[in-house]
Amino acid sequence: MPAPITEAQTRLDREALLDTAERLFYAHGIQAVGMDRVREASGLPLKRIYRLFATKEDLVVAVLRRRDRRWRASLTAYVESVADPRERVLAVFDWLAAWFAEPGFRGCAWINAHGELGSSSEPVLAEVRSHKRAFHDQLTAWVRATGAPVAEAVHLLAEGAIVTAGVHTDPAAARHARAAVERLLGDRR
Amino acid sequence: MPAPITEAQTRLDREALLDTAERLFYAHGIQAVGMDRVREASGLPLKRIYRLFATKEDLVVAVLRRRDRRWRASLTAYVESVADPRERVLAVFDWLAAWFAEPGFRGCAWINAHGELGSSSEPVLAEVRSHKRAFHDQLTAWVRATGAPVAEAVHLLAEGAIVTAGVHTDPAAARHARAAVERLLGDRR
DNA sequence: ATCGATGGAGAACGCTCGTTCTCGACCTAG
DNA sequence: CTAGGTCGAGAACGAGCGTTCTCCATCGAT
Known part of the structure; x- marks a missing residue:
């Protein structure tokens, strides 16, 4: 297997993503915050976000x-x-x-x-x-x-x-x- | 002036529209109900709806x-x-x-x-x-x-x-x- | 009867959404 | 060095939104 994706990194990204999403959802409402805004604020690629959580x-x-x-x-x-x-x-x-x-x-x-x-x-x-x-x-x-x-x-x-x-x-x-x-x-x- | 639009009819339409919108908004949420759904359920043309209320x-x-x-x-x-x-x-x-x-x-x-x-x-x-x-x-x-x-x-x-x-x-x-x-x-x- | 304004029906517009796809760069196993 | 899988960046897609526009039938005034 070529490119690595450690389990530790996955956990870190997951927490960072939840941090960002929680902050945005709480401040502006869930429906008002699009996935692209979550991507931008978290710095994670959309692809990775959707691998961590299959849907919004x-x-x-x-x-x-x-x-x-x-x-x-x-x-x-x-x-x-x-x-x-x-x-x-x-x-x-x-x-x-x-x-x-x-x-x-x-x-x-x-x-x-x-x-x-x-x-x-x-x-x-x-x-x-x-x-x-x-x-x-x-x-x-x-x-x-x-x-x-x-x-x-x-x-x-x-x-x-x-x-x-x-x-x-x-x-x-x-x-x-x-x-x-x-x-x-x-x-x- | 050709076609009539009585003030009484306006009031009736207004109330009917509010009835429909209140029922739909309360049952399904405001954001989940589009203006087209309101139009369909109320039977009023979109044009008239927007004359009664300029925005959603x-x-x-x-x-x-x-x-x-x-x-x-x-x-x-x-x-x-x-x-x-x-x-x-x-x-x-x-x-x-x-x-x-x-x-x-x-x-x-x-x-x-x-x-x-x-x-x-x-x-x-x-x-x-x-x-x-x-x-x-x-x-x-x-x-x-x-x-x-x-x-x-x-x-x-x-x-x-x-x-x-x-x-x-x-x-x-x-x-x-x-x-x-x-x-x-x-x-x- | 004709003209012109109006109203209704619904297509169209521009935008945003959640989600998926494309594609080139990169890294590692052999 | 090469080959092949994976990843990131962002374009693309299809749907739905609020709102506006097009077009035609209709009707009153002349």
Whole structure:
């Protein structure tokens, strides 16, 4: 075999491609970013891109999946560094507040993808639902540990804060949600 | 002047066009529905469509604006038919539950539009924000009438229920939100 | 009856998209 | 050194988009 294509290089290119695609898709929307724009920004030849991901849809799903892994890992690391169960739940909303305040914050990537492709791409829809369910389950476990039967309420407050912050590009929603959760968990202590 | 084009006919065509466009945009997404599909489904010549709305963007904004008027009017009529302030706020979530259970429910049209066009169309973004702000303000007024300082919490619960029901096509979110609001407003009575 | 403006039907335009193909350069195995 | 496979660069393709234009039938005013 003549020209080499190491497996290590493949992994590197794959990650670089996902980095580029995630940044562009999140900033401008998925449908608004063509594959040629991804090629230009990533520096990878179109041919290689299509060998890494057979279709744009595959690329989109891979972007969402990796982002889900990282997003939830970051949240979990932050939240579980807190010991007290009640404070843990409140820490979720501190983490959300920091996320909303990041430069370039443009709402929830999964909600945005759902609005764009939820009705035309089954794999994307499945990925969105999978992410939302995982977030719900993770959050529910933390809330249950406090003993208060308010898991669904806390989850809806979190989702409401995420979508509201996204639409108005305003981190205030995280503060409001946090205050409501404090009330639900009981004011004392 | 030879051929007639009455103002009454213009209004009729306009409404029929908005009906068709709203139905198609909501069911399949805005970007997924071309103007030719709108023409075919509405039965109106393309020429007339473009005389009624100079661009697709104008049509989209008009669809969202009329839907906003109807959506909030329907909500208000339902809620204000209830006398007691506390029951009024709970009625919001009964109305949401009925909406979520409608056949063809595919989430919040404004959140979906935001995901599709929020980063590429300033007029659409403005329309989405206007709708969300109006809903927030209306809801806040109803909650304030109960005397409980939980307006922001109730609003976030409503938004969370809307987005969650949209993603999972599951009306259960309305029940969970309603239960949380009952708790926030005080269990007694 | 004739003229001229208008409206409808749909072709056409220019562009962009996702995806594939062409082709020349290069590298390695023999 | 040669041969053959692979790769990168970018052209090409077919489809679909939003929008505009062409053309003819139609109708009111004269």
